[in-house]
Amino acid sequence: MKYLLYIFLFFLGSVSAQNEKYFEQGNTLYNQGKYAEALSRYQAILKTNEHSAELYFNIANAHYKLNHIAPSVYYYEKALALKPNDKDIKNNLSFANNMRVDAIHNLPEVGLSKFVKNFANIMSFDAWAKVSIGLVVLFVLLYLAYYFTYTTGKKRLLFISSTLSIFLAFIALAFTFYNYNLTRQNNPAIVFAQEAQVKSEPNLRSDEAFVLHEGTKVQVLDTVNNWKKIKLSDGKTGWIPNSDIKLLDIFY
Structure with missing residues (x-):
C-alpha cells in the first residue's frame, strides 16, 4: 500500500513538473508571436485536468490573437469565474466581446x-x-x-x-x-457556430426566432433531445442545437 502511495505521489509530481514546463514554453512561444504553438502547449496542460485562471487567461489570449472569437470569449469567461475581480481578465473579455457580431443589451433590473x-x-x-x-x-x-x-x-x-x-x-x-x-x-454557454439559427421549438421544422453568431453568451434553461432552450440577456428565448453552443461548466 505504501509502495502504491509513493508511485502516486511520484506521478503527481511528474505531471506538475511537466505542466509547469509546458506553461513556460507556451509563454515563450506566445511572446515570440507563435500563438498557435503556444496554444498547443496550454491545451496539453488542460488534458491533465488542471484548472486555473492563469491557464484559461493565457489560452484565451492565444485564441484572441488568432481571431478565434468564440474560444477567446469562452476561456476569458472561465478565467473570470475563478477570479471574478481580476481587472485584466475583465478588460480582455470586453475586447473579445467587441469582436462579436451580436449586440445584445441586458434587460434592466429595477x-x-x-x-x-x-x-x-x-x-x-x-x-x-x-x-x-x-x-x-x-x-x-x-x-x-x-x-x-x-x-x-x-x-x-x-x-x-x-x-x-x-x-x-x-x-x-x-x-x-x-x-x-x-x-x-446560472447555466451559461457560448455560441460556437459561426451562425446559429435559433428556433421557436426544438425541431428543424419550427419557425426561426432569431439568429446568433459566434461568441455570444446565453443561459441554458432546458434540454430536449439534441436541443437546448436558451435565454439571452435581453430576455429573448428560443431553441438551439446542442452542437452550436458549448457549456461553460463554471467551477464554483
Missing part, C-alpha cells in the same frame, strides 16, 4: 429585486450559510447569558441582542437559499 440580488451577491451562498450558523451560535450564547443573568438592565440588553441575532440569522439563511438558487440557475 426596484427591490435589483437591490436583493445585488445584496445577495455580496457573498457566495456557502459564505451566507456560515454567517447564519455564526449568528445562531451567537444567539445561543446570548440567550444563555440572559438566562443566568439576574440584573434587570443586563437582562434586557441580552434579550434584545439575542432576539436581534436570531432575526439576522433567519435573514442570512434566506439569502443563503436565494443565492444558492441563483447559482443553480
